Amino acid sequence: MQKLHNTAQLKQSKWHRPLTRRQLLSTAGKLSMALSMGALPALAHSAARSLSTLPDDPFTLGVASGDPTGNSVVLWTRLAKEVLTTVGAHDDVLQVHWELAEDENFSQILRSGIIAASPALGHSVHAEVRGLSPASVYYFRWHIGNVTSPIGRTKTAPAADVDNTEFSFAFASCQQYEHGFYSAYKHMAVEQLDLIVHLGDYIYERSWGDNLVRAHEGPEILNLDDYRARYTTYKSDSDLQAAHASAPWVVTWDDHEVDNNYAAEVAEDDQTPEQLLSRRAAAYQAFYEFMPIRLPVGRQGPAMPIHRRLRFGKLMEMHVLDTRQYRSDQACGDGRKPSCSTHQDSSRTLLGAAQKDWLYSSLATTDSTWNVLAQQVMMASLRSRDENGNELWPMDIWDGYPHERQQLLETLHTVGTPNPVVLTGDIHSNWAADLKLDFDDPGSATVGSEFVGTSITSGGDGRDMTDYGAALLANNPHVKFYNAQRGYVKATLSPEQWLSEYKVLERVTEPGAPISVRKRFIVEAGQPGVQEA
Numbered sequence: 001m002q003k004l005h006n007t008a009q010l011k012q013s014k015w016h017r018p019l020t021r022r023q024l025l026s027t028a029g030k031l032s033m034a035l036s037m038g039a040l041p042a043l044a045h046s047a048a049r050s051l052s053t054l055p056d057d058p059f060t061l062g063v064a065s066g067d068p069t070g071n072s073v074v075l076w077t078r079l080a081k082e083v084l085t086t087v088g089a090h091d092d093v094l095q096v097h098w099e100l101a102e103d104e105n106f107s108q109i110l111r112s113g114i115i116a117a118s119p120a121l122g123h124s125v126h127a128e129v130r131g132l133s134p135a136s137v138y139y140f141r142w143h144i145g146n147v148t149s150p151i152g153r154t155k156t157a158p159a160a161d162v163d164n165t166e167f168s169f170a171f172a173s174c175q176q177y178e179h180g181f182y183s184a185y186k187h188m189a190v191e192q193l194d195l196i197v198h199l200g201d202y203i204y205e206r207s208w209g210d211n212l213v214r215a216h217e218g219p220e221i222l223n224l225d226d227y228r229a230r231y232t233t234y235k236s237d238s239d240l241q242a243a244h245a246s247a248p249w250v251v252t253w254d255d256h257e258v259d260n261n262y263a264a265e266v267a268e269d270d271q272t273p274e275q276l277l278s279r280r281a282a283a284y285q286a287f288y289e290f291m292p293i294r295l296p297v298g299r300q301g302p303a304m305p306i307h308r309r310l311r312f313g314k315l316m317e318m319h320v321l322d323t324r325q326y327r328s329d330q331a332c333g334d335g336r337k338p339s340c341s342t343h344q345d346s347s348r349t350l351l352g353a354a355q356k357d358w359l360y361s362s363l364a365t366t367d368s369t370w371n372v373l374a375q376q377v378m379m380a381s382l383r384s385r386d387e388n389g390n391e392l393w394p395m396d397i398w399d400g401y402p403h404e405r406q407q408l409l410e411t412l413h414t415v416g417t418p419n420p421v422v423l424t425g426d427i428h429s430n431w432a433a434d435l436k437l438d439f440d441d442p443g444s445a446t447v448g449s450e451f452v453g454t455s456i457t458s459g460g461d462g463r464d465m466t467d468y469g470a471a472l473l474a475n476n477p478h479v480k481f482y483n484a485q486r487g488y489v490k491a492t493l494s495p496e497q498w499l500s501e502y503k504v505l506e507r508v509t510e511p512g513a514p515i516s517v518r519k520r521f522i523v524e525a526g527q528p529g530v531q532e533a
């Protein structure tokens with residue numbers, strides 16, 4: 001078991017090392033032979049079949065865009081399998097047209113193109129449009145045969161070197177389909193944001209709870225067909241589609257896109273590492289198929305590097321992290337536990353060596369005003385005490401990896417990364433916290449700020465305060481806010497101030513609930529730590 005673990009890590013770190021341009025070029029050739037998926041974007045659309053008439057709408061999963069840069073954005077859609085089956089085209093590579101314009105009426109088509117939709121990728125399509133203007137709103141749509149898709153709004157990032165003075169985005173996570181309706185997305189969509197960030201648990205691999213308001217199909221999902229069907233169910237939601245059509249998204253995954261609390265190749269339950277890696281390859285492929293992202297360079301089988309950096313003018317640099325694919329197995333049997341020797345092992349990692357090197361070097365050189373780590377699990381310590389006063393550590397979050405957390409916080413402090421802000425999902429509750437150099441010493445330096453956003457639906461309606469939350473607030477003085485309703489966080493940035501607004505819903509078990517701001521926190525530039533506004 002241990003040997004397998006090491007082999008897999010070696011394999012991953014090889015694929016993870018930042019490649020030189022020469023390596024990249026020579027790797028590209030090998031990859032396109034080795035990977036059916038890697039070869040596809042280069043597929044000539046002229047070889048693809050052109051459909052003239054479809055009996056039904058194939059765009060029932062909506063449209064999306066994502067990963068904007070100053071001059072490019074990825075456009076996405078996916079053709080519904082049922083419609084293709086009806087016309088006997090489900091095994092064919094098909095031509096899909098896209099159009100992009102500056103106005104919603106498409107009075108002048110600025111760009112257009114044809115993409116090959118392949119059955120190998122479930123007829124999903126990703127068009128990377130380049131040569132666009134920075135900080136500009138565009139509208140896009142897709143055509144196949146006689147059918148046109150819904151219209152999507154997207155926006156490029158501000159130019160990398162511009163002194164931009166305002167940027168606003170929302171971040172969200174954890175949208176268990178059975179636990180509630182996506183009303184939060186309905187509200188988010190009308191905000192016409194610059195960006196929407198998803199921190200993971202976009203789908204859930206299985207059911208839990210007993211107050212389910214709608215059903216997703218089947219038992220726990222394990223293979224590619226299962227994962228595709230699950231994404232299809234989630235993406236059929238019109239509120240989710242509205243949010244995707246309203247702004248570009250930046251997405252990362254957490255655990256439930258594969259398996260609850262998996263760690264690298266270690267499954268939650270009794271799957272062997274080989275089984276989990278094969279499952280992970282299917283899950284990661286489905287993630288790519290359904291998300292508006294560029295094909296990750298270095299993808300091979302179960303290895304799919306999605307950590308990346310996006311820049312939004314001089315105002316914000318966003319480091320999108322992956323704390324699942326490379327992590328050491330949770331210590332002491334996972335859950336909330338007293339520390340054990342494995343927990344103290346300084347060689348354990350949450351980020352993996354390659355991602356960590358990449359992150360640290362970026363944190364040492366970034367010149368943006370706000371430096372975001374968009375990631376999954378809570379970084380501020382969230383320890384509790386049992387009835388005998390023994391300290392309990394939540395082993396799945398950064399508390400379970402104390403050495404690496406300390407190293408990261410000390411790095412931020414030492415290299416002087418400007419205004420680090422950590423954004424987090426995963427735990428289905430809102431939190432605001434100071435990131436301390438020493439969480440055991442309230443007088444130690446605050447090196448950054450953390451905003452944890454609650455779930456879109458996971459956990460059902462929720463409550464403002466719980467005994468659990470109150471106990472954790474009392475035991476962790478660096479944590480300033482807790483709320484366990486559903487919703488999302490809106491962030492508004494200026495060169496002087498970061499504002500986080502915690503938007504919550506009265507309920508998610510019925511559709512159409514209104515939304516309100518439960519709390520506002522700010523960070524002043526140059527002064528790390530969260531302040532109630």
Ligand code: FE
Pocket residue numbers: 174175201256426427428458
């Ligand atoms: Fe979750």
Ligand code: CA
Pocket residue numbers: 201254255256426427
């Ligand atoms: Ca999670």
